[in-house]
Amino acid sequence: xxxxxxxxxxxxxxxxxxxxxxxxxxxxxxxxxxxxxxxxxxxxxxxxxxxxxxxxxxxxxxxxxxxxxxxxxxxxxxxxxxxxxxxxxxxxxxxxxxxxxxxxxxxxxxxxxxxxxxxxxxxxxxxxxxxxxxxxxxxxxxxxxxxxxxxxxxxxxxxxxxxxxxxxxxxxxxxxxxxxxxxxxxxxxxxxxxxxxxxxxxxxxxxxxxxxxxxxxxxxxxxxxxxxxxxxxxxxxxxxxxxxxxxxxxxxxxxxxxxxxxxxxxxxxxxxxxxxxxxxxxxxxxxxxxxxxxxxxxxxxxxxxxxxxxxxxxxxxxxxxxxxxxxxxxxxxxxxxxxxxxxxxxxxxxxxxxxxxxxxxxxxxxxxxxxxxxxxxxxxxxxxxxxxxxxxxxxxxxxxxxxxxxxxxxxxxxxxxxxxxxxxxxxxxxxxxxxxxxxxxxxxxxxxxxxxxxxxxxxxxxxxxxxxxxxx
Numbered sequence: 378x379x380x381x382x383x384x385x386x387x388x389x390x391x392x393x394x395x396x397x398x399x400x401x402x403x404x405x406x407x408x409x410x411x412x413x414x415x416x417x418x419x420x421x422x423x424x425x426x427x428x429x430x431x432x433x434x435x436x437x438x439x440x441x442x443x444x445x446x447x448x449x450x451x452x453x454x455x456x457x458x459x460x461x462x463x464x465x466x467x468x469x470x471x472x473x474x475x476x477x478x479x480x481x482x483x484x485x486x487x488x489x490x491x492x493x494x495x496x497x498x499x500x501x502x503x504x505x506x507x508x509x510x511x512x513x514x515x516x517x518x519x520x521x522x523x524x525x526x527x528x529x530x531x532x533x534x535x536x537x538x539x540x541x542x543x544x545x546x547x548x549x550x551x552x553x554x555x556x557x558x559x560x561x562x563x564x565x566x567x568x569x570x571x572x573x574x575x576x577x578x579x580x581x582x583x584x585x586x587x588x589x590x591x592x593x594x595x596x597x598x599x600x601x602x603x604x605x606x607x608x609x610x611x612x613x614x615x616x617x618x619x620x621x622x623x624x625x626x627x628x629x630x631x632x633x634x635x636x637x638x639x640x641x642x643x644x645x646x647x648x649x650x651x652x653x654x655x656x657x658x659x660x661x662x663x664x665x666x667x668x669x670x671x672x673x674x675x676x677x678x679x680x681x682x683x684x685x686x687x688x689x690x691x692x693x694x695x696x697x698x699x700x701x702x703x704x705x706x707x708x709x710x711x712x713x714x715x716x717x718x719x720x721x722x723x724x725x726x727x728x729x730x731x732x733x734x735x736x737x738x739x740x741x742x743x744x745x746x747x748x749x750x751x752x753x754x755x756x757x758x759x760x761x762x763x764x765x766x767x768x769x770x771x772x773x774x775x776x777x778x779x780x781x782x783x784x785x786x787x788x789x790x791x792x793x794x795x796x797x798x799x800x801x802x803x804x805x806x807x808x809x810x811x812x813x814x815x816x817x818x819x820x821x822x823x824x825x826x827x828x829x830x831x832x833x834x835x836x837x838x839x840x841x842x843x844x845x846x847x848x849x
Contacts, residue, residue, distance in 0.1 A: 385620055386633070388587030392613035392620075396441035400585035404579050410565045411438070411816060414538075415445045418504055421532045422562040424525070426549070427540040429567030432610025435540045438545055438567060439506055442538070446504070451505045452496060462517045470505060481522075490527050493534035504536045511541035515553055522557035569607030572599065578609070578634075590632045591623065600635040604642035614645040713742035714753050723756040723820045734809055735827050758825045760817050763794040773798075780805060 382390065391400075403411075414425050427437050443453060454473035461469050467485050468478035478485050493846055496503050505524070507513070527534045539545065549558045562759055576598035583591050593601075606612035617635075618641035621629045692753035714724075717740060727750045732743070758772055770792035777798060780786035786801035799815035806821055807813040817825075
């Protein structure tokens with residue numbers, strides 16, 4: 378590794394696979410979030426919640442938060458193994474505070490309480506940090522709520538930071554633990570980097586590693602964002618491969634260009650290289666590949682969530698073959714998906730506004746999820762159909778005819794996804810309140826599938842939480 382870095386004129390690895398709080402790329406928003414979170418802990422205000430997708434920097438943020446509190450009379454317990462539950466989780470917390478756990482929850486809570494009171498009298502703030510908290514059971518979350526009951530007359534004795542993937546926020550919405558949720562004083566959400574932040578992020582990481590000549594071209598920054606979707610962990614994987622591609626170049630010519638980024642993304646397993654020359658522009662093919670991955674992840678995201686029990690789904694001319702309600706469990710939803718069959722099954726989140734735009738159709742499963750809806754259907758169109766020679770050409774011709782009827786497409790009905798069709802899809806998306814990317818994302822495909830499955834004069838459903846029937 379040392380020889381590798383010396384060859385490139387670097388002092389340390391700029392894109393490590395592990396959290397690196399020493400080289401912290403701090404945007405204005407991140408700085409504000411960090412300051413506010415630290416203030417909540419200093420003032421013993423309650424729970425602090427941190428959520429973000431895999432690879433968006435949650436662990437790095439936690440380390441920066443603890444560094445911000447270092448030297449201020451703060452003692453911390455950090456739990457990373459959240460497969461420990463209940464009494465085992467409590468014992469792990471005690472051990473990290475340097476206390477002896479007896480294995481009896483009541484006795485261990487009493488031991489912890491005495492320790493916290495002693496620390497409070499010494500004006501020391503005790504902070505419990507739990508990473509990957511989305512793995513905690515409801516019972517373990519309830520245990521954490523009990524720990525927040527340890528207090529003096531005016532202050533909480535234990536401050537708790539919960540960090541996890543977005544599922545953690547869904548878990549906390551469940552009615553059984555609403556007392557815990559009500560004590561969250563700050564919720565920070567980490568997002569992927571915006572396109573304009575990718576170039577500065579990469580250059581910052583290189584410069585922090587002692588860079589003396591490696592640069593990222595402007596088109597390479599755009600290609601990197603397309604391949605990584607702005608996810609910092611994926612950016613690290615791709616850029617680490619790019620550094621190997623600079624070995625054969627002189628010190629003054631070490632420029633990471635778009636071609637090197639695409640090759641590195643394919644070698645890192647982020648972007649699959651085509652086996653033959655596509656008719657589409659490479660950037661467009663990369664975007665479609667990303668949509669295929671999103672569709673696959675959406676299908677894997679079908680899950681049971683008791684927090685939606687009792688919600689009804691909108692009425693839309695119920696079908697005898699596929700109709701469901703969500704009453705006591707998610708069994709009806711799962712049964713509805715099973716009746717659709719496993720072939721080309723798609724699941725996608727919808728807002729109330731988008732659901733209102735869907736005409737009545739058979740073969741659509743719906744259920745309430747949070748502030749919106751979750752739709753399941755057997756896809757007629759797939760993102761890969763838009764790749765040249767890979768999909769259902771008659772299906773694309775039917776879509777072109779549909780767009781043409783709406784005055785959005787003026788090209789030939791050739792079943793090919795070219796610039797005119799992409800522009801037509803962009804206009805369609807804009808008319809439905811979607812980002813006008815021109816790409817066949819899952820929500821757009823659901824609208825297309827529905828419009829192709831029903832006559833143009835079909836009625837539209839009206840979302841309601843009081844209707845008893847599932848959907849059409």
